[in-house]
Amino acid sequence: MLSGFAGGVHPPENKNTDECAIEVMPMPKRVYIPFSQHTGKPARPLVKKGDDVKIGMKIGEADGFISAAVHASISGKVVDIVDHAHPVIGSALCCIIEASDSEDWVKEVSAARDLGSLTGKQLIDAVKEAGIVGLGGAAFPSHVKLSPPKEKHIDTLIINGCECEPVLTADHRLMVEHAATVIEGARIFQKILDVPNLIFGIEDNKKDAIGLFKQEEVRVAALKTKYPQGAEKQLIKAILKREVPRGGLPMDVGCVVHNVGTCHAALMAVKFGKPLIDRVVTVAGDGVKENRNVLVRIGTPVNSVIDFCGGYTTQPEKVILGGPMMGIAQYSDAVPVIKGTSGILVWSGVRAVEEGPCVRCAACVDACPMGLMPTEICSFVKNKNIDMANAYGVLDCIECGCCAYVCPAAIPLVHYFKYGKSEIWRKSKT
Ligand code: SF4
Ligand code: SF4
Numbered sequence: 234m235l236s237g238f239a240g241g242v243h244p245p246e247n248k249n250t251d252e253c254a255i256e257v258m259p260m261p262k263r264v265y266i267p268f269s270q271h272t273g274k275p276a277r278p279l280v281k282k283g284d285d286v287k288i289g290m291k292i293g294e295a296d297g298f299i300s301a302a303v304h305a306s307i308s309g310k311v312v313d314i315v316d317h318a319h320p321v322i323g324s325a326l327c328c329i330i331e332a333s334d335s336e337d338w339v340k341e342v343s344a345a346r347d348l349g350s351l352t353g354k355q356l357i358d359a360v361k362e363a364g365i366v367g368l369g370g371a372a373f374p375s376h377v378k379l380s381p382p383k384e385k386h387i388d389t390l391i392i393n394g395c396e397c398e399p400v401l402t403a404d405h406r407l408m409v410e411h412a413a414t415v416i417e418g419a420r421i422f423q424k425i426l427d428v429p430n431l432i433f434g435i436e437d438n439k440k441d442a443i444g445l446f447k448q449e450e451v452r453v454a455a456l457k458t459k460y461p462q463g464a465e466k467q468l469i470k471a472i473l474k475r476e477v478p479r480g481g482l483p484m485d486v487g488c489v490v491h492n493v494g495t496c497h498a499a500l501m502a503v504k505f506g507k508p509l510i511d512r513v514v515t516v517a518g519d520g521v522k523e524n525r526n527v528l529v530r531i532g533t534p535v536n537s538v539i540d541f542c543g544g545y546t547t548q549p550e551k552v553i554l555g556g557p558m559m560g561i562a563q564y565s566d567a568v569p570v571i572k573g574t575s576g577i578l579v580w581s582g583v584r585a586v587e588e589g590p591c592v593r594c595a596a597c598v599d600a601c602p603m604g605l606m607p608t609e610i611c612s613f614v615k616n617k618n619i620d621m622a623n624a625y626g627v628l629d630c631i632e633c634g635c636c637a638y639v640c641p642a643a644i645p646l647v648h649y650f651k652y653g654k655s656e657i658w659r660k661s662k663t
Contacts, residue, residue: 250402291303369495
């Protein structure tokens with residue numbers, strides 16, 4: 234058993250959907266597909282109001298180096314291209330498609346192709362064309378991550394199967410139900426990167442997945458269950474004992490990290506020509522009748538997914554997209570599921586807690602997996618001393634929420650850090 238990393242917390246897991254097999258939600262009547270659902274520049278629209286589209290048709294072209302293509306997730310008619318509610322950035326340009334009676338796919342989605350003859354370049358192009366992004370939450374375009382600069386010597390590809398966020402089980406179910414596909418996808422990434430080492434990092438609360446992967450004779454690192462074990466830098470530290478330098482990236486220590494869901498999506502793209510038009514989402518919480526894992530088309534409104542899961546138990550008090558630690562609370566359930574949506578959490582009994590004064594207990598310092606001093610950074614941000622917040626490393630904060638989780642004064646530390654970061658970026662542009 235490999236040891237973990239410094240800091241971190243052990244929130245109650247409550248993964249009550251870990252035995253819930255993935256269910257396929259039928260084609261929704263309407264989808265709202267944002268052109269911006271990845272890190273980087275929004276895709277450039279390729280369709281206009283009135284156009285007929287088929288499932289898998291490219292409706293948005295990657296616009297720049299860090300950008301990703303976007304595809305129709307249902308067949309039907311484009312009824313509008315307008316700004317609509319977005320779960321991460323508030324509002325964004327969306328392609329609204331109304332479903333036709335039939336499910337028509339583009340002809341490129343086909344029977345399995347022989348991948349053996351494809352070069353690394355052809356594989357990477359297929360990943361790019363399919364709009365594959367990191368499905369762990371960050372939604373960074375995968376083809377960019379698969380193209381590290383030549384001077385970086387990558388020796389290890391780590392596949393992230395930790396799913397350390399409490400409540401979420403979407404990646405767990407994918408590993409249990411589609412182990413072979415995930416592994417085949419990982420081998421494609423290994424071929425593209427031309428690396429000797431391939432390691433799957435899985436938390437030890439998923440013994441069934443660990444067992445299955447070991448049977449497939451791949452190298453598995455069983456990791457201590459601790460949040461945020463699935464954060465890239467913590468994962469690398471735990472598996473390889475390598476420290477990603479401040480402000481650095483995994484490739485600076487010879488690594489590339491991809492999520493298990495990304496491997497699965499990439500395999501579907503290169504082998505069957507299927508673009509990223511759906512993803513597995515964990516639907517959970519006391520505010521929704523049936524807690525499930527659901528394969529949802531990108532662009533499906535959250536309220537339609539809730540309806541598919543039996544509806545709300547009562548008036549919801551909080552709807553979060555993502556996990557309980559890093560997810561984003563929503564002001565509307567009309568927001569669509571996007572490529573980075575790993576969970577839909579609905580809570581009915583949430584009490585608002587008032588922020589108190591810092592009692593200097595240092596619990597946040599002990600919990601921070603990045604070795605930061607959250608209490609000091611918070612006080613700099615509150616006093617608008619952004620330069621000092623920067624000097625104390627606010628930009629290294631991975632927004633994991635461990636500090637806020639342990640804070641007895643209920644100080645929403647991550648909110649202050651997000652504000653501090655945005656102020657640094659704003660100042661750098663002026
Ligand atoms: S300061 Fe940032 S990295 Fe450290 S615990 Fe808080 S949220 Fe996580
Ligand atoms: S955990 Fe909260 S109260 Fe304790 S030092 Fe950190 S900010 Fe202050």
